[in-house]
Amino acid sequence: MKTHVTTTINGATVEFLCQPRQSLLAVLRDELSLTGCKEGCNNGNCGACTVMLDGLPVDSCLVLAVEAEGAEIETVEGIAEQGHLHPLQQCFLEGAALQCGICTPGFLVTAKALLEKNPQPSEQEIRFGLAGNLCRCTGYDKIVRAVQAASQASPES
Amino acid sequence: MIDFEYAAPTQLDEAIRLLAAAGDGTRILAGGTDIIVQLREGLRSADLVVDIKKISELTQLKLSGDKGLHLGASVSCRRIYDDQNIAASYPGLADAVRIIGGWQIQSRASVGGNLCNSSPAADAIPPLIAYSATAHIAGPGGKRMVPVEEFCTAPGHNILQQGELLVALTLPPQPSNAGSAYQRFIPRNEMDIAVAGAASWVQLDQSGERIEQARIALSAVAPTPVFAVDASEWLKGQVVSEEVFAEAGELAKRVASPIDDMRGTAEYRTHLVGVLTKRTLATACQRARK
Numbered sequence: 001m002k003t004h005v006t007t008t009i010n011g012a013t014v015e016f017l018c019q020p021r022q023s024l025l026a027v028l029r030d031e032l033s034l035t036g037c038k039e040g041c042n043n044g045n046c047g048a049c050t051v052m053l054d055g056l057p058v059d060s061c062l063v064l065a066v067e068a069e070g071a072e073i074e075t076v077e078g079i080a081e082q083g084h085l086h087p088l089q090q091c092f093l094e095g096a097a098l099q100c101g102i103c104t105p106g107f108l109v110t111a112k113a114l115l116e117k118n119p120q121p122s123e124q125e126i127r128f129g130l131a132g133n134l135c136r137c138t139g140y141d142k143i144v145r146a147v148q149a150a151s152q153a154s155p156e157s
Numbered sequence: 158m159i160d161f162e163y164a165a166p167t168q169l170d171e172a173i174r175l176l177a178a179a180g181d182g183t184r185i186l187a188g189g190t191d192i193i194v195q196l197r198e199g200l201r202s203a204d205l206v207v208d209i210k211k212i213s214e215l216t217q218l219k220l221s222g223d224k225g226l227h228l229g230a231s232v233s234c235r236r237i238y239d240d241q242n243i244a245a246s247y248p249g250l251a252d253a254v255r256i257i258g259g260w261q262i263q264s265r266a267s268v269g270g271n272l273c274n275s276s277p278a279a280d281a282i283p284p285l286i287a288y289s290a291t292a293h294i295a296g297p298g299g300k301r302m303v304p305v306e307e308f309c310t311a312p313g314h315n316i317l318q319q320g321e322l323l324v325a326l327t328l329p330p331q332p333s334n335a336g337s338a339y340q341r342f343i344p345r346n347e348m349d350i351a352v353a354g355a356a357s358w359v360q361l362d363q364s365g366e367r368i369e370q371a372r373i374a375l376s377a378v379a380p381t382p383v384f385a386v387d388a389s390e391w392l393k394g395q396v397v398s399e400e401v402f403a404e405a406g407e408l409a410k411r412v413a414s415p416i417d418d419m420r421g422t423a424e425y426r427t428h429l430v431g432v433l434t435k436r437t438l439a440t441a442c443q444r445a446r447k
Contacts, residue, residue, distance in 0.1 A: 003163065020163035020206065023193070043194045045348070047261055056235065056264035062193050063265070064186070066163050067208060110260065131347035132259020 007068045009034070010078030018065040025049045025060035027068075028075060036076035036105045040134070047133035050106040051075045057113045059132070076105035079112060088112055088150040097146035099137035107133045111147045120151055158197045165208040169295060169324065172212055177297040177320040179205045185322065186210075187231040188265035190258065191274045214324055215269075220246060225330040230269030230323040234281075235260075237268065247328060248444055249284040249337030249356050249437075256280060256341065259348050269323050275309040278377035282309065283356035284339045286374035286384050288328045296321035306374070309381035334369075335360045336445030338437040341376070342429050351377040352421040355409070355433035357441040361397065365446045368392050373405065373434055378413035378426050385409040388434065402438040406431035 002017040009032070018027050025042075028034040028051070040048030042061045049060040052074035079086045085093070088111050098104045107130060114121060114129040121129060126147050127140075135143060161184075166172040176183055182204035184192055195201040209215050210231045217229040218236055220243050228237070234254035238244050244251035250268070257266055257280050271281040272292065285305040292303045297320045305326070309315050317323065341354035354376035360369045371392035373385040388408035395401045415426035 001162075019160065021158040021160050021196075042197070044190055044258070044262060047259065050261055053264070057261050058264050059190075059261045062189050062262075064163065064189065064193065064206070064208075066165075067186075067189075067210075069165075113260075128347060129260060132261040 003066050005066060005069045007071050007073055009073045010075060016065070020064060020066050022065045023061050024051070024053075024063040024065045024068055024073075027065040028060060028073075034075050034077055037109075038102050038105060040102060040106075045134065046103070047106040047110060048103050050109045050133065052109060052113060057110050057132075074109070076108055079108060086112065087153040088115070088147065091146040091150040091153060092143070095142055095146040095149060097139060097142040099135075099139050103133060103135045103137075107135070107143055111143075111150070114147070115151055121147070123148065159199075159202065161196075161203040162205045163208065164205060165211050167211045167213075169212050169214050169322075172207060172209060172322060173295055173297060173320070175205070175207055176322060179207075181319055183207060185273070187215075187267040187270040187273075188233060188262075190262050190266040191270060191276075209322070217325070218243070222330060224327070226328040228268060228326040228328065230273075230325055231267050232269070234263040234266050234268065238263075246331050247284075247288065247337070249287055249339045249358060249441070250281070250328070252339040253280040253284045253356070256347070269326060272305065272308060272326070273315060273317065273323055275311075275313055275315045275381065277309075277312050277380055277382065278351045278354070279382060280339065280341060280351060280354060280376065282382035283354055283374035283376045284337065284358075285326060285328070286382060287337055287339075287356040287358035287372045289358075289372065290326050290328045292323055293325045293327065294321050295324045300324075306382075306384040311380050332360060334363070334365065334445055336441040336443065336447070338440035338444065340433050340437050340440075342433060350420065353377045353413075353415070353426045353429035353433060355430060355437050357434065357437035359392070359438065359441045359445055361442065361445045366397055368395050368397060368401075368442075371405070371438070373409050373438070375409065375413060375430055375434075377420075378415040378430055380414075383412050385412045385434070387411065392438075397442050399435075399439070402435040403431070405438055406434035409434040 038048040040046035184203040337358040341351035343349035
């Protein structure tokens, strides 16, 4: 039997029907066409599916979609505002902080959460903060430098 | 993943009724970081998944001077270390919850779930044992309390009976002359499963030079996390020194019965018990003096 779920995604109320066994990742991608979040490992190791759930970064492959009832979700699609890239997105782009790009949405969501909590993180704080996101093209140095650049570019600094 | 039903009760007695009425195909969902993977990979099966995060008793996190720490079974790792008073009062527990997975996992994973998943390598269980934590269990037959060191029975198995639910963990209040620490060895900096782990808790005398009481617990070196009773007893009355920490490490090795696997050999794990016991005792004593 399908369950009716009402949730808020990137500021808009969204309703969907899902099976209890469906992950939030599966519903975001397959039912709601929010394909920014990626399926990497599907077991909570890689962070490619990271979304914000009630203000905290989570692996959406380890959340049942039915658990999203009443929750506030933010995905990578909600990061750019009114057609303008977020400073993090701009710095990833300018610093070429990606190779194949599969891990990038997850890194952006986690990095945004990190900078909101700690606007001026040290290199070590960035590396530990992003430990739940894996890049198998091994582009970590450029990713860390892009986050550092964005922390200097962000208006609150 | 195979199909299952989902329920999210808001009352504890409603959850108990659901768990009691359902068969043995009922699985409890807190943070989901173990159970969702196990269901997806077919390691466990479920007809019904009961989400316990809407039950107020299970989401309570409360520190009080006379009662200590009340840790609801579904409280996430993140809520524990984000609370500076709790992290400062129970540093050994904070050490563990800061290194369970990455940020995404810590947002959801609970200490109660870590205990109920009953992995031999669980990071949160040794600190709970070292702190003399009590597991509060509710079931169709009523409530019962069990010391955490008696909770796990084998890898992935514990004393919970059909229909029973872990409601909360309580940790005793900490005197100012107590300190604790947890460390694990992994071959990288983050995001790995312990090759071996050790938690130490000490209470020093007024001078800060002598150990009045100590409790050491180990992970990933036996079928369950273990309480190193002999090492803990031997430490009573000993003077704080590197030699004493090293001797306690040697005694702690005797309760280790590790296996060889891809993470490390039994010999290496046993060696690590000595090193980690010594180091966590040193940190625990240092913290107790502050």
